[in-house]
Amino acid sequence: MTTLKTKLQADLNVAIKARDELRSSTLRMTIAAVQKEEVAGKEKRELSDDEVQKVITREAKKRREAAEAFAQGGRAESAEREKAEGEVLAEYLPKQLSDDELTAIVAMAVGEAKAAGAEGPRAMGQVMKLANAKVAGQAEGGRVAAAVKQALAG
Structure with missing residues (x-):
């Protein structure tokens, strides 16, 4: 298992024990996306940390776009939820350049x-x-x- 994937799994366990619903659901979705990527294609494979990073980046982008769409649609509560999920995922991404x-x-x-x-x-x-x-x-x-x-x- 890759170290980043292991970290996601360990953080999920901590979030579940702490009853942190937002963090645990976000990490579950992210781990599911990583596992889906692993079985995509002709044969199953382990993803490298860089590949896991790309999956997390893609998931974070989905959250940003969904938050914008909800905000434009007048669904502030859903937009806030998506933003919060994006912030959870941002913890696993490299620091963005200024x-x-x-x-x-x-x-x-x-x-x-x-x-x-x-x-x-x-x-x-x-x-x-x-x-x-x-x-x-x-x-x-x-x-x-x-x-x-x-x-x-x-």
Whole structure:
């Protein structure tokens, strides 16, 4: 078993014993998503910590999007629940980059792309590839794309 998956399982046990309904239900859903990912495909396999991290990131994104949808639909109570679940999942994700750190990483990626001969808006794909490799889960794809567009336009 991976260490992150083991940590999720141990935290679930603690949450159940503490009768923390929010944390236990969130961790149950996350562990189920990890197990579903393990059996996806032709044969069962153990996920690495990086793969488990990606599953948790995907689950956290679902919570953010659901919270926004509930808020727009006038269901504040459901939106708050989704936000709270997202905060529980955020504890298992790496610290997110600040806007300044992200801008610096994107600037380096733009510099590398220009050195390779790519310039202007057409370099977006190449810069995104370089920036995503350096960011590695510390910033959401939408934030990275916005920063890259801004850097290429300016």
